[in-house]
Amino acid sequence: MNPxxxxxxxxxxxxxxxxxxxxLVNSTLDxxxxxGSVLLTLMAKLRVTKSLxxxxxxxGKFRIExxxxxxxxxxxxxxxxxxxxxxxxxxxxxxxxAWKTFYGAGIERIFPIVSHGKVLGYFGIGGRMDKGQVxxxxxxxxxxxxNVAASAIDxxxxxxxxxxxxxxxxxxxxxxxxxFELSKEFTAVIDRERLLKLFGFTLMGQxxxxxxxxxxxxxxxxxxRLDTSALLTFEKKIFSLVTSPMRxxxxxxxxxxxxxxxxxxxxxxxxxxxxQSQNExxxxxxxxxxxxxxxxxQADLEFVYSIGNLAIISLENSRLFNEAxxxxxxxxxxxxxxxxxxxxxxxxxxxxxxxxxxxxxxxSKQVGGDYYDLxxxxxxxxxxxxxxxxxxxxxxxxxxxxxxxxxxxLVPFDLPLAECTARVNDLLFENTGANKxxxxxWGALDPVSRSLRYVxxxxxxxxxxxxxxxxxxxxxxxxxLGIMKALAPYQEGSVKLETGDTLVLFTDGxxxxxxxxxxxYTEERLExxxxxxxxxxxxxxxxxxxxxxxxxxSGAPQSDDITLVVAKAV
Amino acid sequence: MSNFKxxxxxxxxxxxxxxxxYLDAHTTPHLEEAFEKLIxxxxxxxxxxxxxxxxxxxxxxxxxxxxxxxVRMNKGDIKLSNMSPKVFNIFDLLGFPMLYEIFKDxxxxxxxxxxxx
Numbered sequence: 001m002n003p004x005x006x007x008x009x010x011x012x013x014x015x016x017x018x019x020x021x022x023x024l025v026n027s028t029l030d031x032x033x034x035x036g037s038v039l040l041t042l043m044a045k046l047r048v049t050k051s052l053x054x055x056x057x058x059x060g061k062f063r064i065e066x067x068x069x070x071x072x073x074x075x076x077x078x079x080x081x082x083x084x085x086x087x088x089x090x091x092x093x094x095x096x097x098a099w100k101t102f103y104g105a106g107i108e109r110i111f112p113i114v115s116h117g118k119v120l121g122y123f124g125i126g127g128r129m130d131k132g133q134v135x136x137x138x139x140x141x142x143x144x145x146x147n148v149a150a151s152a153i154d155x156x157x158x159x160x161x162x163x164x165x166x167x168x169x170x171x172x173x174x175x176x177x178x179x180f181e182l183s184k185e186f187t188a189v190i191d192r193e194r195l196l197k198l199f200g201f202t203l204m205g206q207x208x209x210x211x212x213x214x215x216x217x218x219x220x221x222x223x224x225r226l227d228t229s230a231l232l233t234f235e236k237k238i239f240s241l242v243t244s245p246m247r248x249x250x251x252x253x254x255x256x257x258x259x260x261x262x263x264x265x266x267x268x269x270x271x272x273x274x275x276q277s278q279n280e281x282x283x284x285x286x287x288x289x290x291x292x293x294x295x296x297x298q299a300d301l302e303f304v305y306s307i308g309n310l311a312i313i314s315l316e317n318s319r320l321f322n323e324a325x326x327x328x329x330x331x332x333x334x335x336x337x338x339x340x341x342x343x344x345x346x347x348x349x350x351x352x353x354x355x356x357x358x359x360x361x362x363x364s365k366q367v368g369g370d371y372y373d374l375x376x377x378x379x380x381x382x383x384x385x386x387x388x389x390x391x392x393x394x395x396x397x398x399x400x401x402x403x404x405x406x407x408x409x410l411v412p413f414d415l416p417l418a419e420c421t422a423r424v425n426d427l428l429f430e431n432t433g434a435n436k437x438x439x440x441x442w443g444a445l446d447p448v449s450r451s452l453r454y455v456x457x458x459x460x461x462x463x464x465x466x467x468x469x470x471x472x473x474x475x476x477x478x479x480x481l482g483i484m485k486a487l488a489p490y491q492e493g494s495v496k497l498e499t500g501d502t503l504v505l506f507t508d509g510x511x512x513x514x515x516x517x518x519x520x521y522t523e524e525r526l527e528x529x530x531x532x533x534x535x536x537x538x539x540x541x542x543x544x545x546x547x548x549x550x551x552x553x554s555g556a557p558q559s560d561d562i563t564l565v566v567a568k569a570v
Numbered sequence: 571m572s573n574f575k576x577x578x579x580x581x582x583x584x585x586x587x588x589x590x591x592y593l594d595a596h597t598t599p600h601l602e603e604a605f606e607k608l609i610x611x612x613x614x615x616x617x618x619x620x621x622x623x624x625x626x627x628x629x630x631x632x633x634x635x636x637x638x639x640x641v642r643m644n645k646g647d648i649k650l651s652n653m654s655p656k657v658f659n660i661f662d663l664l665g666f667p668m669l670y671e672i673f674k675d676x677x678x679x680x681x682x683x684x685x686x687x
Binding site for chain 2: 174182184188198201203225292
């Protein structure tokens with residue numbers, strides 16, 4: 001008669017599972033779990049075989065978050081609704097194409113999920129086992145049920161958003177940590193390889209890519225599983241194009257960029273990030289596909305840009321540092337060369353009756369291979385030697401040491417000079433090879449007869465300035481030393497030194513000393529100058545010549561060693 | 571003194587690397603050497619036990635990326651185990667669980683290697 005009691009009874013019957021459901025979904029903040037529970041409970045209660053739930057992802061945008069009994073291809077599918085309905089409806093009664101897909105999948109009825117007046121999403125159900133309509137009582141249950149679910153879903157969404165914000169923050173913190181750590185480490189590392197490796201590891205770890213290449217403007221390429229050779233044929237174009245991080249897909253559509261773009265695509269390069277220092281692109285980083293797939297976000301590219309710019313500054317510093325070290329090495333080597341050369345020159349000048357002697361060796365910055373020696377033989381003769389070794393620096397110094405050792409070893413045998421010269425030549429030729437040679441002059445001065453026997457092996461002809469004003473040049477001899485085995489014997493020359501006569505040995509460092517315009521001092525000027533100072537002592541003559549050469553070059557850097565030996569008969 | 575250490579041992583034909591300490595940009599070369607050593611010895615079934623790993627930075631993670639392809643090309647794998655929640659969080663944040671199998675316990679990982687071979 002009155003249906004009221006039975007409804008009440010059924011309400012009571014319904015309220016127990018409803019309460020149970022409410023406890024369940026409110027006990028968790030796990031949105032996935034909540035949605036799953038809601039669908040299962042709905043399906044059981046309404047005896048339907050298909051259900052799904054959509055949640056709002058943006059203005060007018062909804063995405064299928066979970067579905068049961070319908071094809072899984074619907075999962076994560078997004079639909080757009082211009083005016084999201086706020087009331088439940090039968091899918092068959094609407095014409096919107098978005099809903100039509102659902103109808104095709106067997107979803108018949110849609111219920112909105114509303115919390116605080118806002119539509120959070122929709123439940124869809126279909127495939128009722130008894131093919132019947134949803135009764136008023138069931139409808140009432142569903143309304144209450146969805147209300148309970150809505151508040152749990154609302155909380156679940158809020159929690160998920162919070163978690164996602166937190167994760168984004170964690171990600172940012174991780175990026176900052178990495179940047180901080182790198183900037184600290186980069187300043188401590190000066191080895192270029194190590195720097196690039198560290199940059200690579202950080203890139204791989206942070207971005208999840210194992211195909212990349214760093215291409216520097218100076219030509220250096222540091223690559224991991226990426227071939228940039230084709231791209232680098234367009235180096236200029238790429239370096240001027242990429243002034244900020246750029247995906248290859250976003251290259252401007254210009255005809256001139258078609259070739260570089262396809263070079264990138266062929267090599268699997270998907271993004272290029274410039275390495276900038278002082279507003280100049282000093283290199284690029286090319287990224288290949290991510291190992292786990294998926295493109296790079298703008299944030300990823302910005303991050304690579306940041307660590308790249310840190311790296312390039314360190315690389316620049318490392319380059320400058322290495323240059324400084326190289327320079328230092330070179331200077332150290334020159335110091336060694338200078339020390340060798342210095343050690344070879346006689347520490348004190350031997351004394352010989354009837355003659356005054358002076359000598360000078362002024363090495364240039366590069367240390368040329370000048371050499372002179374003065375030694376007395378057992379029979380009391382004075383050996384005067386001067387030479388100029390080809391080349392500069394340590395190699396020249398070592399060769400010079402060789403010459404000195406050979407000569408000092410041969411002098412005690414008291415062989416004729418010409419024969420000795422041939423032996424020195426042959427020894428040097430065997431030990432050095434034809435590209436090394438020495439211009440060499442030496443003489444044996446007999447203090448008793450006052451005669452000088454000499455051999456000139458390709459050296460600048462020494463002067464004998466006579467007290468009577470005439471000048472003799474000493475040219476007898478033969479080929480310079482060390483270029484070939486002595487075929488023809490060396491010739492010996494002889495000259496007598498009377499009181500007041502002066503012998504001047506010199507190297508081309510004197511005659512070829514250049515001023516800033518490239519004008520040489522010349523042997524003519526040397527001779528003319530010597531004439532003006534001939535009455536002075538050997539020491540004074542040496543100093544005067546040195547000063548006159550300095551006047552000539554007037555501040556130009558000394559390009560070669562200057563060596564002078566002066567002996568005067570008194 | 572470096573505050574990061576790698577030691578090697580075997581567990582049922584799986585080459586286990588025990589990482590200890592702080593793995594950052596500065597100590598990364600040690601891990602790099604460790605991988606180079608195993609790969610040079612053609613040991614491709616590699617399990618990295620992170621029980622005593624207190625921190626890992628992006629550069630440290632990068633080392634795993636550098637070798638994974640070579641190892642897998644040789645039919646091996648790099649698996650990880652025994653991470654502290656803090657260390658796992660960094661792996662997770664940078665998406666590594668999608669690329670590497672990470673186990674709670676070393677023996678689980680060893681079993682997985684065995685199951686494959």
